[in-house]
Amino acid sequence: MSISREEVLHIAKLARLSLTEEEVEMYTHQLGEILNYIQKLNELDVDNIEPMKHVLHIVNVLRDDKNLPSLSREDVLKNAPEHDGEYFKVPKVLKTE
Amino acid sequence: MNWEIVIGLEVHVQLKTQSKAFCGCKTTYGSPPNSQTCPVCLGYPGALPVLNREVVNSAIKAGLATHSKIRYRSGFARKNYFYPDLPKGYQISQYTDPICYDGYIQIPTEEGKKKIGLIRIHMEEDAGKSMHTENGTLIDLNRCGIPLLEIVSCPDIRSPQEAYTYLTTLKQIIRYTGISDCNMEEGSLRCDANLSVRPMGEKTLGTRTELKNMNSFHGVEKALAYEANRQITCLEAGEPIEQQTLLWNEQTQRAEPMRSKEESHDYRYFPEPDLVDVQLTDAWIQDIKAVMPELPEERLSRFIKHYGLSEEDSLVLTAEHEIADYFEAAVQGFQDISLMNHWIRGEILRILKEKQISIDQCPISPKALRDLLTYLLNKKITPQTAKTVLDNMVKTGESADKIIEKKGLLSITSSEELDALIRNIVEKHPEEVKKYRQGKTQLLGFFMGQVMKATKGRADQKITRHILQRYLDATEE
Numbered sequence: 001m002s003i004s005r006e007e008v009l010h011i012a013k014l015a016r017l018s019l020t021e022e023e024v025e026m027y028t029h030q031l032g033e034i035l036n037y038i039q040k041l042n043e044l045d046v047d048n049i050e051p052m053k054h055v056l057h058i059v060n061v062l063r064d065d066k067n068l069p070s071l072s073r074e075d076v077l078k079n080a081p082e083h084d085g086e087y088f089k090v091p092k093v094l095k096t097e
Numbered sequence: 098m099n100w101e102i103v104i105g106l107e108v109h110v111q112l113k114t115q116s117k118a119f120c121g122c123k124t125t126y127g128s129p130p131n132s133q134t135c136p137v138c139l140g141y142p143g144a145l146p147v148l149n150r151e152v153v154n155s156a157i158k159a160g161l162a163t164h165s166k167i168r169y170r171s172g173f174a175r176k177n178y179f180y181p182d183l184p185k186g187y188q189i190s191q192y193t194d195p196i197c198y199d200g201y202i203q204i205p206t207e208e209g210k211k212k213i214g215l216i217r218i219h220m221e222e223d224a225g226k227s228m229h230t231e232n233g234t235l236i237d238l239n240r241c242g243i244p245l246l247e248i249v250s251c252p253d254i255r256s257p258q259e260a261y262t263y264l265t266t267l268k269q270i271i272r273y274t275g276i277s278d279c280n281m282e283e284g285s286l287r288c289d290a291n292l293s294v295r296p297m298g299e300k301t302l303g304t305r306t307e308l309k310n311m312n313s314f315h316g317v318e319k320a321l322a323y324e325a326n327r328q329i330t331c332l333e334a335g336e337p338i339e340q341q342t343l344l345w346n347e348q349t350q351r352a353e354p355m356r357s358k359e360e361s362h363d364y365r366y367f368p369e370p371d372l373v374d375v376q377l378t379d380a381w382i383q384d385i386k387a388v389m390p391e392l393p394e395e396r397l398s399r400f401i402k403h404y405g406l407s408e409e410d411s412l413v414l415t416a417e418h419e420i421a422d423y424f425e426a427a428v429q430g431f432q433d434i435s436l437m438n439h440w441i442r443g444e445i446l447r448i449l450k451e452k453q454i455s456i457d458q459c460p461i462s463p464k465a466l467r468d469l470l471t472y473l474l475n476k477k478i479t480p481q482t483a484k485t486v487l488d489n490m491v492k493t494g495e496s497a498d499k500i501i502e503k504k505g506l507l508s509i510t511s512s513e514e515l516d517a518l519i520r521n522i523v524e525k526h527p528e529e530v531k532k533y534r535q536g537k538t539q540l541l542g543f544f545m546g547q548v549m550k551a552t553k554g555r556a557d558q559k560i561t562r563h564i565l566q567r568y569l570d571a572t573e574e
């Protein structure tokens with residue numbers, strides 16, 4: 001199992017990564033190798049095994065509906081590349097979600 | 098050709114919890130921007146979300162209120178997408194195992210009640226808010242992490258009007274459970290829609306489009322009507338429907354195709370490694386059942402049965418649970434249920450409408466109304482006086498007792514007192530008396546009016562009419 005160049009470009013776009021031509025080639029190769037390696041798992045018979053999505057066997061880690069202090073706005077905005085003292089500022093975007 | 102419209106709705110309701118879904122930040126609406134955030138809801142590395150128990154309880158309530166099945170074990174997943182108001186780069190949601198599924202609500206239609214199925218109800222977190230301005234986009238992350246329930250209907254809705262009714266009914270049910278305000282202006286209820294059309298009688302579904310950006314129930318109805326019309330026009334012209342997302346533009350009243358859509362639906366869900374599953378028990382669900390408030394349908398039938406009110410009256414009184422609560426508080430220990438109904442429907446709802454307020458902001462408390470109507474019931478004041486007193490109560494905030502005493506508004510029921518007064522009035526209007534005796538008996542109304550004017554509406558109607566008739570008719574002989 002390997003991965004196509006188009007799939008790599010698609011994944012890069014979803015991750016907002018811009019890749020150079022060399023990187024596209026490199027990742028196509030590397031991701032393909034990883035997928036081939038993982039492919040080995042398909043040789044196992046897992047018909048009677050419950051899928052495991054978590055390594056912990058605990059459930060219901062819950063908290064009461066109580067307030068805790070938030071950060072100060074000054075602190076929250078401190079690391080932002082751009083803000084106006086109240087809001088984060090980002091380049092103009094068109095709502096797509 | 099006859100076309101059938103097929104609609105499914107996705108409704109998001111914001112839960113009324115004190116703290117966010119996975120952290121202790123406040124959820125207060127309208128707070129200063131970016132004042133209610135912390136490392137968890139900002140998605141800082143190393144911060145760990147912990148689920149708010151009340152979110153689970155609210156989801157169970159929503160499930161019970163909508164005849165849904167409750168999934169005993171459910172978990173969270175990450176929905177990945179990049180957007181500036183989503184600092185983590187993913188939304189914590191539920192994917193393969195929503196906490197509620199296979200439910201329904203009943204909506205009123207002209208052909209009676211209709212069941213609209215619910216595919217699922219799942220827990221998730223809200224994103225922040227973006228404001229688009231001339232020189233950039235401003236981001237407020239206060240809303241980030243506020244708990245939501247997403248309620249997804251089956252494609253059972255057959256017209257834009259039915260969609261409107263579904264939304265008002267769902268809102269009523271959810272508001273009754275107390276888990277959300279469902280206020281579309283404040284964004285605590287949002288709705289996206291899917292619509293397709295097919296020739297009447299056809300079994301397979303047509304290609305659907307998704308509609309977003311509607312900001313009122315009427316907006317949803319209008320957007321759906323617009324889109325149904327557009328699709329039918331396309332198909333009749335032999336053009337295929339393109340599967341796409343459209344944004345409703347309230348200004349132009351058109352649905353416009355969303356730009357940059359190529360990758361919008363590739364969310365790459367995977368199980369959220371930072372959270373463990375929720376495992377419900379019968380006892381847990383039983384505890385929620387025990388504190389579930391009465392729902393609209395139950396309350397409606399109880400109002401009809403218990404209070405002997407008509408269905409129409411009961412529908413008005415139970416439309417919002419706050420109005421129903423008001424009625425039940427006011428009618429407590431009061432003899433005349435129909436009088437109370439009449440005054441709440443007529444006067445109290447009028448006041449609310451005039452003042453554009455909700456019933457919990459009503460200046461007349463249920464007890465204050467009952468006190469006023471007790472005067473009326475005991476014939477201590479006339480209906481006309483009661484209205485004057487009510488207006489005064491609204492204006493001054495004073496009690497009925499005080500206003501009636503201060504202004505001397507008790508009705509005149511003394512026959513002697515009224516007798517003298519009426520004789521005087523009859524004597525002062527010989528012309529009208531003559532006409533009355535010649536057969537113009539509708540002049541009785543004129544005399545009643547004169548008596549009411551002289552007494553500022555305080556004369557007891559029955560006694561007044563009786564005495565008046567005696568004077569007018571007796572001398573006729």
Ligand SMILES: [Zn+2]
Pocket residue numbers: 117120121122133134135136137138139242
């Ligand atoms: Zn937080």
